[in-house]
Amino acid sequence: xxxxxxxxxxxxxxxxxxxxxxxxxxxxxxxxxxxxxxxxxxxxxxxxxxxxxxxxxxxxxxxxxxxxxxxxxxxxxxxxxxxxxxxxxxxxxxxxxxxxxxxxxxxxxxxxxxxxxxxxxxxxxxxxxxxxxxxxxxxxxxxx
Amino acid sequence: xxxxxxxxxxxxxxxxxxxxxxxxxxxxxxxxxxxxxxxxxxxxxxxxxxxxxxxxxxxxxxxxxxxxxxxxxxxxxxxxxxxxxxxxxxxxxxxxxxxxxxxxxxxxxxxxxxxxxxxxxxxxxxxxxxxxxxxxxxxxxxxx
DNA sequence: ATAGTAAAAGACATTATTGTCCGCTACTAA
DNA sequence: TTAGTAGCGGACAATAATGTCTTTTACTAT
Ligand code: FES
Ligand code: FES
Numbered sequence: 001x002x003x004x005x006x007x008x009x010x011x012x013x014x015x016x017x018x019x020x021x022x023x024x025x026x027x028x029x030x031x032x033x034x035x036x037x038x039x040x041x042x043x044x045x046x047x048x049x050x051x052x053x054x055x056x057x058x059x060x061x062x063x064x065x066x067x068x069x070x071x072x073x074x075x076x077x078x079x080x081x082x083x084x085x086x087x088x089x090x091x092x093x094x095x096x097x098x099x100x101x102x103x104x105x106x107x108x109x110x111x112x113x114x115x116x117x118x119x120x121x122x123x124x125x126x127x128x129x130x131x132x133x134x135x136x137x138x139x140x141x142x143x144x
Numbered sequence: 145x146x147x148x149x150x151x152x153x154x155x156x157x158x159x160x161x162x163x164x165x166x167x168x169x170x171x172x173x174x175x176x177x178x179x180x181x182x183x184x185x186x187x188x189x190x191x192x193x194x195x196x197x198x199x200x201x202x203x204x205x206x207x208x209x210x211x212x213x214x215x216x217x218x219x220x221x222x223x224x225x226x227x228x229x230x231x232x233x234x235x236x237x238x239x240x241x242x243x244x245x246x247x248x249x250x251x252x253x254x255x256x257x258x259x260x261x262x263x264x265x266x267x268x269x270x271x272x273x274x275x276x277x278x279x280x281x282x283x284x285x286x287x288x
Numbered sequence: 289a290t291a292g293t294a295a296a297a298g299a300c301a302t303t304a305t306t307g308t309c310c311g312c313t314a315c316t317a318a
Numbered sequence: 319t320t321a322g323t324a325g326c327g328g329a330c331a332a333t334a335a336t337g338t339c340t341t342t343t344a345c346t347a348t
Contacts, residue, residue: 007240014251041337060345061293096151098288107158107275107284111266118262122255131251140251144242185307204315205323
């Protein structure tokens with residue numbers, strides 16, 4: 001469904017969100033440990049997310065990653081996914097044709113559109129904030 | 145969503161199905177041209193599909209790929225997908241945790257299960273036969 | 289100011305996926 | 319029986335994704 005990079009990215013942002021709700025900045029090492037992801041690789045992903053303004057970072061001691069107070073409730077899954085994986089999930093043809101064109105649909109176009117629209121809606125309505133609270137309340141987990 | 149191999153596989157099987165309905169066996173070259181896929185790579189994929197009994201092949205002149213009359217209506221998308229891509233679509237955690245375990249769900253588990261079940265149902269209820277008739281009637285296409 | 293810290297950036301290594309090539313085998317038709 | 323055909327199988331090549339390492343940059347606390 002998503003690339004590994006994207007999965008690490010989502011898990012990381014959920015963790016960062018959770019900690020930002022507590023007013024904490026978190027370092028790379030802590031994140032990688034919390035979500036069980038390769039450290040250096042995770043660094044690259046976080047850099048991307050910073051460049052796309054989804055998260056912020058500060059260098060030096062007491063530095064780390066965090067999310068602005070005002071963004072805490074607005075960031076949703078779709079932002080993270082499109083930053084890391086691009087818009088392929090939304091635009092690509094399910095059978096790999098040059099493009100997904102309703103005027104010249106592939107055999108599974110109609111069926112795919114249904115699934116894809118469900119997915120799209122889900123990604124756009126699921127906030128990182130809500131995912132983080134699941135973790136916070138111990139209902140969901142970020143590793144194992 | 146699916147690997148390229150899987151997409152080529154699906155397109156190929158649809159084409160083979162369409163031709164088998166007309167009682168024709170089709171050669172690799174013809175298939176690759178019809179679905180716009182790399183020939184040698186497609187050969188590998190067709191071999192897999194043969195080993196899993198989804199399609200059949202015959203060597204020598206007048207040989208080629210085809211689907212048994214009795215299977216023509218029973219083969220569905222899920223068979224092809226699980227042959228090529230395995231059961232990852234069904235079993236893997238959407239966030240890449242070791243396993244998708246409802247007892248220890250990841251933050252998006254519930255949301256994912258909905259999408260995945262939709263997808264699963266779609267794959268299991270969509271027959272290659274029905275996809276092939278769309279192509280036959282000119283409503284859908286296998287390349288471009 | 290300076291030493292220490294943590295992220296940024298770029299080069300590099302590994303692995304998985306995708307794609308190609310070629311000799312071998314099975315088959316058919318003449 | 320033999321020549322030609324078409325899929326099979328294994329080895330190989332190219333690319334993309336994943337993952338690592340090292341140096342530089344920005345910052346902060348002392
Ligand atoms: S054309 Fe294939 S999914 Fe739209
Ligand atoms: S645990 Fe992640 S999808 Fe089920």
